[in-house]
Each structure stands twice: as C-alpha cells, then as structure tokens.
Amino acid sequence: MMNGNHMKMEIPALGKNESFARNAVAGFAVECSPTVSEISDIKTAVSEAVTNAVVHAYDAERAENLIEICADIDDDGTLTVSVRDFGRGIEDVAAAREPFFTTKPDDERSGMGFTVIETFMDELTVDSEPGKGTTVVMRKRIGGNART
Numbered sequence: 001m002m003n004g005n006h007m008k009m010e011i012p013a014l015g016k017n018e019s020f021a022r023n024a025v026a027g028f029a030v031e032c033s034p035t036v037s038e039i040s041d042i043k044t045a046v047s048e049a050v051t052n053a054v055v056h057a058y059d060a061e062r063a064e065n066l067i068e069i070c071a072d073i074d075d076d077g078t079l080t081v082s083v084r085d086f087g088r089g090i091e092d093v094a095a096a097r098e099p100f101f102t103t104k105p106d107d108e109r110s111g112m113g114f115t116v117i118e119t120f121m122d123e124l125t126v127d128s129e130p131g132k133g134t135t136v137v138m139r140k141r142i143g144g145n146a147r148t
C-alpha cells in the first residue's frame with residue numbers, strides 16, 4: 001500500500017526557521033498517518049536538532065550558514081530525518097549526548113536536547129567532525145498499530 005518517499009530542503013541556520021523546519025517535516029510525515037502524539041514527538045525532535053544547528057554549529061546567525069534537512073519514509077512506515085550542518089562540529093559526541101551536558105550553560109540551555117530526541121524517537125545517531133559539521137539522524141516507526 002505504501003511507497004517510499006523522500007524530501008530534502010536547505011535553509012539558513014536562523015532561529016526563525018526552526019518552526020518552519022519542524023512543521024515541514026511534520027507535514028511530510030502526514031502520509032504515514034501519525035497520531036497527534038507521534039506528530040508532536042517528531043516536531044519536538046526536529047526542533048531540538050535544528051535549534052542545536054542554529055545555536056551551536058555557527059558563531060553567529062547568518063543567512064549563508066546552512067542546514068540541510070532530509071526526510072525519508074520507507075515501505076513499512078518508518079520515518080528517518082537527518083539534520084546536517086557545516087559548522088564547528090562536536091569534539092566528543094558521547095559526552096555531548098549525556099543528559100545535562102552543555103557547552104552553553106549561561107545561555108538558558110539545559111543540555112537536554114539530545115536526551116529529548118532519544119526519548120521521543122526510536123533511534124538517534126550523531127556523526128560529527130570538528131571543523132566540518134554535524135549530522136543528526138533520527139528514526140521513528142509511525143502508525144504501527146493502525147496499518148496492516
């Protein structure tokens with residue numbers, strides 16, 4: 001019944017694009033017939049990843065700093081979303097993924113972004129190279145019970 005689907009978008013790493021990005025991915029995921037709660041999980045996870053690219057990847061908010069977002073739906077209704085930036089990268093990914101780890105403690109950051117993504121999605125991988133950028137890939141099986 002279902003066929004795979006794919007989308008790719010590129011946006012500047014600007015705070016104002018965070019809501020656009022999460023709503024775009026949520027809109028793309030609609031064909032999986034997600035529940036309200038699944039939609040909310042996806043939006044929250046995308047929001048954390050995009051916010052990280054805006055806040056941490058680049059020195060300042062500039063329109064030439066880019067974020068690339070891809071989303072895929074495979075035949076069994078698994079949604080895969082990747083959020084990639086070309087910024088500073090992460091020295092120690094394992095440490096960064098720990099709850100409460102933050103390099104911006106004074107900026108109202110709590111160090112919970114990656115933990116939130118892990119909680120709301122089924123799978124999270126973080127690939128990063130200092131000086132080159134970071135790719136966050138998250139995966140969630142959608143609407144499993146409703147489909148046969």
Ligand SMILES: Nc1ncnc2c1ncn2[C@@H]1O[C@H](COP(=O)(O)OP(=O)(O)OP(=O)(O)O)[C@@H](O)[C@H]1O
Nearest residue numbers: 052053056057096102103109110111112113114134
């Ligand atoms: N795209 C990125 N580029 C560079 N560093 C990043 C990126 N994403 C995360 N990090 C690093 O990983 C740390 C942990 O990220 P996480 O989202 O868990 O917490 P936070 O962003 O510091 O706080 P919160 O998400 O709770 O506001 C960040 O403080 C930052 O050092």
Ligand SMILES: [Mg+2]
Nearest residue numbers: 048052113114
């Ligand atoms: Mg964060």
